[in-house]
Amino acid sequence: MMKRLRKILGCILAGMMLVLAVPPLIPELSAVTEVQAAPKVATPQLVSAVPYGKTKITVKWKPVKGVNGYRIYRRTNGSKWQAIRNVSGRYTSxxxxxxxxxxxYTYTVRAYKRSGGKVYWSKYVIKGVKTIAGLKYLKINTFRKTIYTGSTYDLKILGTKLKPVWSTDNYRIAGVYRNGRVLAKRPGKARITGQLGGRKFTCDVVVKNKPAPDRRVAQNYEKLFSYMxxxxxxxxxxxxxxxxYTSDYFMTGMKYIPKQDILYMSSYQIVRDKKARDTAKSEAVNLWMNCAKNNRIRVVWKQKFSDGTLLExxxxxxxxxxxxxxxxxxxYKNGKIMDPKKSKDVNQTLQKLLKLNGSFIKDKTGLSLKDLGFKAYKY
Known part of the structure; x- marks a missing residue:
């Protein structure tokens, strides 16, 4: 009985060994092949973006082992990402x-690796690294400014349209709005700082009380207005x-505006085109003044062409x-600066207006432009 049992167990054990040792002959199992996982490419770590001069920025990143190359992306003033260059894997800048x-400009980088005829890409740092081209050459429009209480002054960074973050170290003396407008509150000193691209732009502000009006100047204006x-x-x-003053092509005039207690001066002239005799244009220089109240005088130049076009x-x-x-x-109204040649012509008209009207006032009232607040006037 025992011999027979041993024989049966031996046959079972031999069968199991055969199944484990011999490859299966089942078609479905024999067709299975081994599939390799896609290689993972590490994300390049950004180091810096540094401007050099006005037209160059160098971006750097840490190397990623085993990659074939990198693709650099850039966006300008917050716009969409754009691929600008592929470089070899041996470069890190x-x-x-x-x-x-x-x-x-904001930069980011993706690494890529070729394997099995395919290209595999890394992710990228969404935030990127940013800087401003020509940052070193940007300047604030003034480093020091004296402002009278209640007055304002606009600070800005020259050479860019980007908006800095403004702050003041003494808001009780001078505050500053988000657009860079400084408001003088009380006498004292304050430093206004604009931060842009990691740089600080500062302006030292001195706030003073408004000077008392010159009573003599006020009396002179009263005399002139009384005559008018x-x-x-x-x-x-x-x-x-x-x-x-009047002539065939040039005239000057004055107007007293009681509601504003102000003197309005103007000149008017006809300018004919030498090449086209039938084409003419008119030019006017206007200014509003009362130096007993405000020494800042607004001057406006206007030019109107025969077709109705108006420049100002x-x-x-x-x-x-x-x-x-x-x-x-x-x-100009669009913000552009008048070219030097044209500006010289307009200034000559302004000077002519003041000379002629100044002579008229002197002749009729005995008052000079110096008496009306033009303390440095030479004519």
Missing amino acids: YADTKVNSGNE KKKGLKDSEGNYTLVG AETVLYAPNYRGEENLSFK
């Missing part, structure tokens, strides 16, 4: 020379007008310092 000074009320032509709005530019004249021979900078 790239110099971008297609940048414009004053723009903000007597001799001027009164219009429907209650203003009084006097004609100063303006500037501000500071009466106490104006000598009658400066070339003030005029700015």
Whole structure:
């Protein structure tokens, strides 16, 4: 009995060994092949983006082992990502020379690896690294400024349209709005700081009380206005007008505006095109003044063509310092600065207006432009 049992167990054990040792002959199992997992490519770690000069930025990253190359992406002033260059895997930096000074550029990098005829890509750092091209060459429009209480002054960074983050170290003396406008509150000193691209731009502000008006200047304006009320032509709005100098192509005039207690001066001239005799254009220079109240005088130039086209530019004249021979900078309504040649012509018209009207006032009232607040005036 025992011999028979041993024989049965031996047959069972031999069968199991055969099944384990011999490859299966089942078709479905014999067709199975081994599949390798796709290789993982590590994300490049960004190091820095540094501007050099005005038209170059170098971006750097840490190397990723075993990759074939990198692709550099860039976005300008917060726009969408754009691929700008592929470089070999042996590089860990790239110099971008297609940048414009004053723009903000953000960079990121992806690594790639070739395997089995395919290309595998890494992820990328979404935040990226950013900098501003030509950052070193940007400047604040003034480093020091004296402002009278209640007045404002606009600070800005020249060379860029980007908006810095503004702050003040003494908000009780001078505050600053998000757009860079400084508000003078009380006498004292404050430092205004604008931060942009990791740089700090500072302006030291001195706030002073408004100077008391010069009573003599106020009395002189009262005398002039009194004369104009007597001799001027009164219009429907209650203003009084006097004609100063007149010629075939040029004339000047003055108007006293009682509601604003201000003197309005203007010149008007006809300019004919030498090439086309039938084409003419008119030019006018206008200014509003009362230096007993404000020494800053708004000056507006207008030019109207025969087809109705109108150009307009303006500037501000500071009466106490104006000598009658400066070339003030005029700015058009669209923000563009008037070219030097045209600006020189307009300044000559302004100077002519003040000379002629100044002579008229002197002849009629005995007052000079110096008496009206133009303390440095030479004519």
